[in-house]
Amino acid sequence: MSERGLRIQQLRAAAGGTQILKGIDLTVEAGRVHALMGPNGSGKSTLAFSITGHPGFKVESGSVTLDGADVLAMAPDKRAKAGLFLSFQYPAAIPGVKVANFLFAARQALHPGDLPPAKFRALLLEKMDLLDMDPSFMGRYLNDGFSGGEKKRLEMLQLAMLAPKYAILDETDSGLDVDALRAVGESVNAMRASESGKDTGFLIITHYPRILQYVKPDVVHIMIDGRIVKEGDAELAQRIEREGYDKIREETAQIA
Amino acid sequence: MPSATLEKALELRSGRERPGQFWKIDLDAIDFSSLQVAPPSDPQIVAPSKPGLIACGLEAAKRDHAEVFNRAFGSVTGTLNDKFASLSAALCNTGAFVYIPPDQSVDDPIEITYTAKNGALFPHTLVVVDRGARCTIIERIEGESAEAVCGIAEIVAAESATVTYAAEQNLPLESQAFFTRAASPGKDASVTWCVAEVGAALSVSRIDVLVDHPGVDAHLNGFFFPRGDQHVDMVSTVRHNVGESQSQTLIKSAATGRGQARYLGNIRIAPHAQGTEASLRDDALLLSPRAHIDSVPALEIGANDVKAFHGATIGALDENLIFYMESRGIEREAAEKMIALGFFEPVVERFPTGMRERLRAALEAKIA
Numbered sequence: 001m002s003e004r005g006l007r008i009q010q011l012r013a014a015a016g017g018t019q020i021l022k023g024i025d026l027t028v029e030a031g032r033v034h035a036l037m038g039p040n041g042s043g044k045s046t047l048a049f050s051i052t053g054h055p056g057f058k059v060e061s062g063s064v065t066l067d068g069a070d071v072l073a074m075a076p077d078k079r080a081k082a083g084l085f086l087s088f089q090y091p092a093a094i095p096g097v098k099v100a101n102f103l104f105a106a107r108q109a110l111h112p113g114d115l116p117p118a119k120f121r122a123l124l125l126e127k128m129d130l131l132d133m134d135p136s137f138m139g140r141y142l143n144d145g146f147s148g149g150e151k152k153r154l155e156m157l158q159l160a161m162l163a164p165k166y167a168i169l170d171e172t173d174s175g176l177d178v179d180a181l182r183a184v185g186e187s188v189n190a191m192r193a194s195e196s197g198k199d200t201g202f203l204i205i206t207h208y209p210r211i212l213q214y215v216k217p218d219v220v221h222i223m224i225d226g227r228i229v230k231e232g233d234a235e236l237a238q239r240i241e242r243e244g245y246d247k248i249r250e251e252t253a254q255i256a
Numbered sequence: 257m258p259s260a261t262l263e264k265a266l267e268l269r270s271g272r273e274r275p276g277q278f279w280k281i282d283l284d285a286i287d288f289s290s291l292q293v294a295p296p297s298d299p300q301i302v303a304p305s306k307p308g309l310i311a312c313g314l315e316a317a318k319r320d321h322a323e324v325f326n327r328a329f330g331s332v333t334g335t336l337n338d339k340f341a342s343l344s345a346a347l348c349n350t351g352a353f354v355y356i357p358p359d360q361s362v363d364d365p366i367e368i369t370y371t372a373k374n375g376a377l378f379p380h381t382l383v384v385v386d387r388g389a390r391c392t393i394i395e396r397i398e399g400e401s402a403e404a405v406c407g408i409a410e411i412v413a414a415e416s417a418t419v420t421y422a423a424e425q426n427l428p429l430e431s432q433a434f435f436t437r438a439a440s441p442g443k444d445a446s447v448t449w450c451v452a453e454v455g456a457a458l459s460v461s462r463i464d465v466l467v468d469h470p471g472v473d474a475h476l477n478g479f480f481f482p483r484g485d486q487h488v489d490m491v492s493t494v495r496h497n498v499g500e501s502q503s504q505t506l507i508k509s510a511a512t513g514r515g516q517a518r519y520l521g522n523i524r525i526a527p528h529a530q531g532t533e534a535s536l537r538d539d540a541l542l543l544s545p546r547a548h549i550d551s552v553p554a555l556e557i558g559a560n561d562v563k564a565f566h567g568a569t570i571g572a573l574d575e576n577l578i579f580y581m582e583s584r585g586i587e588r589e590a591a592e593k594m595i596a597l598g599f600f601e602p603v604v605e606r607f608p609t610g611m612r613e614r615l616r617a618a619l620e621a622k623i624a
């Protein structure tokens with residue numbers, strides 16, 4: 001099917017009345033890892049929220065399709081049901097809602113009736129183990145009082161438990177120590193190696209190329225000021241590592 | 257009927273101003289003199305059997321345990337000069353007396369259920385916990401018909417006693433509820449109030465702890481959730497009259513439909529009450545545009561060597577939380593429900609274990 005993939009075409013979107021995304025074209029292929037890199041404030045999170053339907057962001061024009069389905073026409077929960085997942089840069093804390101109950105509700109919503117509670121629990125424990133998470137996390141309130149690293153691990157746990165078709169990881173690596181970073185990388189790789197995750201397409205949003213040492217990108221996209229200004233292979237990420245964004249900014253400014 | 261006492265009670269003012277422009281009821285205009293009063297009765301009492309433990313109705317208490325009963329009955333609420341407590345005392349037609357002898361630890365809760373029917377109910381529950389003793393009371397206020405219920409719950413805790421008193425008011429929707437709940441803990445005693453104001457068209461209540469001895473540990477937990485046309489007016493007061501004591505107040509409230517509410521949280525630390533630690537936290541959630549909650553903290557701190565904390569939030573459900581849940585495939589309505597129930601969970605978890613499921617179900621029914 002030619003329509004396969006998470007296709008973003010000519011996407012323009014605004015936040016707080018200002019246009020942030022100025023015509024984004026980007027396709028995340030099933031089963032591949034795309035890295036989206038760019039300096040702070042370039043619009044990476046805006047892209048993630050526009051695709052997933054956060055009410056604070058307004059899509060002005062363009063289209064987003066997921067294996068051919070019109071994502072922008074759907075309510076946010078329908079987008080998740082269509083196979084979209086976002087690992088939040090700043091996950092919300094929800095007091096009074098326990099991790100296990102929340103995950104069970106989410107799993108039920110996305111894959112109704114496929115896992116009875118006992119099996120769900122076993123799977124949850126297995127995935128938590130992979131992420132070096134203590135089983136006591138299950139009984140804690142969602143992200144409430146979690147450290148930055150704990151929140152990101154919980155995002156990865158949700159990714160593993162919800163098995164989406166396309167996963168956007170918004171700066172999952174920022175603020176993590178080396179151990180947490182490795183745990184995150186290993187959990188993404190384990191997912192990609194699994195039967196249910198081998199076709200998952202990833203859009204890994206990152207500021208630094210650190211995480212890309214653990215998860216090798218097939219394609220690297222560079223975003224500056226709401227535009228994709230350059231694309232390449234993993235080597236492009238290395239170049240950013242060496243040179244920073246300024247050089248690319250200059251080059252592309254000349255082209256424009 | 258001690259009519260002089262009644263006359264005096266009828267003349268007292270409630271001292272409560274009308275909160276908010278949509279609040280429809282004038283508490284001082286309610287006509288108590290023409291109420292049809294229910295015939296005397298005893299509540300249903302379920303208590304574990306323990307040596308020396310007393311749990312009985314008021315008649316039996318007066319008859320068989322006069323000495324300890326008479327000394328304590330009304331000793332705390334009688335000092336408050338409260339309109340509704342005075343009315344309740346003047347018209348008292350039901351009640352329960354619980355006494356726990358020194359050093360007796362009672363694990364299973366003592367359950368007292370008042371059921372309103374055939375007229376207005378004026379219950380008075382007195383709990384006397386002797387030195388070093390420990391117990392948990394669960395009080396339920398229910399109704400077979402819509403009535404006015406004007407009651408008192410009173411705790412007299414001796415030195416080093418520990419008592420938890422949990423009350424669930426779940427009267428039929430057309431009822432009116434007026435409750436005065438007051439505790440007097442002794443030195444090093446620990447008292448915990450857990451109050452759920454669930455039912456009735458009008459719920460007016462106060463929770464008081466009089467800290468007159470050092471080493472007291474007081475906890476005031478409560479929640480309410482008016483929906484439809486329900487009105488709730490709750491006042492909590494901790495009087496730190498001596499120092500070296502601590503108190504924690506936690507109140508969670510939500511309102512939906514045209515639900516109206518006011519919460520007034522008082523912390524009074526007397527000038528010589530050094531070494532007091534008091535915290536007050538109240539969070540209010542507005543779930544509809546016509547719902548209204550006035551949340552007023554009032555800290556009066558007379559001493560300088562104290563720790564006093566106050567935190568309050570009020571607002572609608574946070575769109576970011578809703579979106580977070582939606583992004584996981586949970587529908588908006590279900591997400592809102594989970595978040596609102598979760599909002600109450602920290603206070604629900606302070607209630608005795610056996611009450612929690614019922615309370616969660618009651619909250620869930622309100623959101624639906």
Ligand SMILES: Nc1ncnc2c1ncn2[C@@H]1O[C@H](COP(=O)(O)OP(=O)(O)O)[C@@H](O)[C@H]1O
Nearest residue numbers: 015016020039040041042043044045046047056
């Ligand atoms: N809710 C908002 N209201 C107004 N401006 C916003 C909002 N969210 C983001 N922006 C602005 O949009 C730009 C891009 O932000 P963002 O997408 O968060 O960038 P990145 O994730 O690449 O760091 C920034 O200039 C930021 O200030």
Ligand SMILES: [Mg+2]
Nearest residue numbers: 044045089171
């Ligand atoms: Mg960002």
